[in-house]
Amino acid sequence: MSQTTEQIQKSDIGDILENSLQGIRPGPKDILRLLESNDVHLMGLVSGYLTKKQFGNKASFVNNIILNYTNVCITDCKFCAFYRSPGAEDSYTLSLDEIETRVKTSYDMFKIRQVLIQGGHNPNLKIEYYEDAFKMIREKFPTVGVHGLSTSEIDMIARVEKSSTKEIFISIKRCWFTIYSWCGC
Numbered sequence: 001m002s003q004t005t006e007q008i009q010k011s012d013i014g015d016i017l018e019n020s021l022q023g024i025r026p027g028p029k030d031i032l033r034l035l036e037s038n039d040v041h042l043m044g045l046v047s048g049y050l051t052k053k054q055f056g057n058k059a060s061f062v063n064n065i066i067l068n069y070t071n072v073c074i075t076d077c078k079f080c081a082f083y084r085s086p087g088a089e090d091s092y093t094l095s096l097d098e099i100e101t102r103v104k105t106s107y108d109m110f111k112i113r114q115v116l117i118q119g120g121h122n123p124n125l126k127i128e129y130y131e132d133a134f135k136m137i138r139e140k141f142p143t144v145g146v147h148g149l150s151t152s153e154i155d156m157i158a159r160v161e162k163s164s165t166k167e168i169f170i171s172i173k174r175c176w177f178t179i180y181s182w183c184g185c
């Protein structure tokens with residue numbers, strides 16, 4: 001018995017991993033158990049094995065830019081050197097024109113296919129800011145996908161708008177936003 005097989009058998013999520021190896025996808029309850037499990041290394045081993053089995057050594061990349069639209073943030077993470085408090089001298093928020101210029105320059109020079117939109121938790125930005133930016137990108141650069149926002153940015157917009165994350169998600173999705181980002185702020 002290999003060391004990994006033994007680890008899977010001893011793990012509290014072993015049944016889910018075994019099923020995945022048999023091609024059975026985890027259901028909602030399984031996913032909750034995976035989220036609560038500390039066996040992250042084992043999950044990585046199994047997912048790496050399954051990826052390699054399906055795709056071999058092929059890898060693909062998306063030609064994209066990361067658009068940090070604002071460095072204003074009220075979350076104050078101790079490790080972060082990027083953010084500035086609201087009103088700080090070197091804080092910034094890109095205007096719609098500035099966003100367009102950055103995307104156009106990147107498109108003209110590098111033929112980007114995606115813009116990853118990511119910024120701080122800015123309490124001054126209402127949902128229209130995001131909607132206008134997403135609409136502009138999709139209308140002026142139809143071959144460029146919009147990748148954003150992260151969960152905590154959606155949460156911040158919901159707080160600014162005194163709305164729910166679900167409502168914000170639906171509104172933003174209506175504006176041609178294509179891929180939801182799980183990374184970043």
Ligand code: SF4
Pocket residue numbers: 073074075076077080081082083119120121184185
């Ligand atoms: S939420 Fe993001 S931008 Fe804000 S302080 Fe934390 S890491 Fe920095």
